[in-house]
Amino acid sequence: MxxxxxxxxxxxxxxxxxxxxxxxxxxxxxxxxxxxxxxxxxxxxxxxxxxxxxxxxxxxxxxxxxxxxxxxxxxxxxxxxxxxxxxxxxxxxxxxxxxxxxxxxxxxxxxxxxxxxxxxAHVYLDGAPEQLGREGQFMGRHICxxxxxxxxxxxxxxxxxxxxxxxxxxxxxxxxxxxxxxxxxxxxxxxxxxxxxxxxxxxxxxxxxxxxxxxxxxxxxxxxxxxxxxxxxxxxxxxxxxxxxxxxxxxxxxxxxDSLNASVLGPDATPGTPEFDLFVKEVQREMTAKAGQKCTAIRRVMVPEAQVDAVISALSER
The missing domain is CATH 3.40.605.10 (Aldehyde Dehydrogenase; Chain A, domain 1)
Known part of the structure; x- marks a missing residue:
């Protein structure tokens, strides 16, 4: 040990x-x-x-x-x-x-x-000098x-x-x-x-x-x-x-x-389109990478009802 x-x-x-x-x-x-x-x-x-x-x-x-x-x-x-x-x-x-x-x-x-x-340098200048007074004798500048x-x-x-x-x-x-x-x-x-x-x-x-x-x-x-x-x-x-x-x-x-990320498939992203393929690829990746234990994991998959079977089939194949 x-x-x-x-x-x-x-x-x-x-x-x-x-x-x-x-x-x-x-x-x-x-x-x-x-x-x-x-x-x-x-x-x-x-x-x-x-x-x-x-x-x-x-x-x-x-x-x-x-x-x-x-x-x-x-x-x-x-x-x-x-x-x-x-x-x-x-x-x-x-x-x-x-x-x-x-x-x-x-x-x-x-x-x-x-x-x-x-x-x-040791100081980071954040923005230009700002004139804070009418006569130009009072100036200011942010530094980090x-x-x-x-x-x-x-x-x-x-x-x-x-x-x-x-x-x-x-x-x-x-x-x-x-x-x-x-x-x-x-x-x-x-x-x-x-x-x-x-x-x-x-x-x-x-x-x-x-x-x-x-x-x-x-x-x-x-x-x-x-x-x-x-x-x-x-x-x-x-x-x-x-x-x-x-x-x-x-x-x-x-x-x-706590992250609760969703991925939403648009109604025009149908099987055969690059968007559909990307959607399936990313859902599969985020379900399996680090066993889904990561902040970017897709925990909710929202799909138009007409595409549910196609998404399930595509995910199963992967």
Whole structure:
């Protein structure tokens, strides 16, 4: 059985009191354990604020974009190890490619945007100067600068790599350190991905930390310079958003929650048309990729009554 570690304040910490068993989605066998009630949330936040934040803010947008590209290429070289670990999550090889390759690709996109669309500077200018007074002596201009705090990322079980990288890339590009908390059920894949990034020595000290298991009281120690990004159910999002300390301290909270997507077939999209074929292809893909456990999954298929039998037949053939 594997011990899934957390990376806190510059050290790898093994599971301890409060650790949870993690079962293989294939066999049901317990394959790992993760969690440690003794994790020092305040020490982690302090480490990010004192070390990660200043180091990232000392870099320009282009510096951070180059760092992201190097990280993505490093992960690309080692993605087979992530594939191998992912089988126990219940994923297929094509699922791995969505998660691992998709996450790496997302990081490369943000790296490219950072180089092409942002300045080689520490401040991003948002729009032109605005004259606010009649005589031209009172001017204003919006600028964007990094937050002085920490981004806490709480991720879902279905994309242990992509779910992390799609949040981490823009966070690092913005010059903010991150503490990542993956879903415990698949955190062993995320842990290895974090190890790969840290072992590359491309990240400044304190820029990335990992919580394998519960967050403890971390949310209670956040302030107005911090941010929380959550992916999961609407019920959990509401509980987190309602945390008194988050409300009291005006902590930014962003959530991606329960999707209920529909695909609607138009009456003129009949068998033999490209639109009909595309409809069937996408319904089949979204029913089967990651066993339908993804935010873009088509959960309601709406078809004109005259085409119901044709759609069922076409889906059955696929």
């Amino acid at each position: 594997r011990d899934i570690h957390s990376y806190a304040a510059g050290e790898w910490l093994a599971p301890g009191a409060g650790a949870r068993n993690i079962a293989s989605a294939i066999t049901g066998e317990v394959i790992a354990q993760a969690g440690n009630d003794a994790l020092d949330a305040q020490a982690m936040l302090g480490f990010a604020r004192d070390h990660g934040g200043p180091a990232l803010r000392a870099m320009t947008f282009h510096d951070r974009a180059r760092m992201l590209k190097a990280l993505a290429l490093h992960l690309m070289e080692h993605k087979q190890a992530l594939y191998d670990l992912s089988y126990d999550t219940g994923a297929t090889l094509s699922d791995h490619k969505i998660d691992v390759d998709g996450g790496i690709g997302t990081m490369l996109v943000f790296a490219s945007k950072g180089r092409r669309e942002m300045p080689d 600068t990094p937050l002085q705090g920490v981004a806490v990322h709480i991720n879902a079980f279905n994309f242990p790599v992509w779910g992390m990288l799609e949040k981490l890339a823009p966070t690092l590009l913005a010059g903010v350190p991150a503490i990542v908390k993956p879903a415990t059920a698949t955190c062993y894949v995320t842990e290895h991905c974090v190890r790969l990034m840290l072992d590359s020595r491309l990240l400044p000290k304190g820029a990335l930390q990992l919580v394998s298991g519960g967050l403890g009281d971390m949310l209670d120690h956040l302030d107005c310079q911090d941010a929380v990004a959550f992916t999961g159910s609407a019920d959990t999002a509401l509980k987190l958003r309602s945390n008194p300390k988050l409300l009291q301290n005006s902590v930014r909270f962003t959530s991606e929650q």
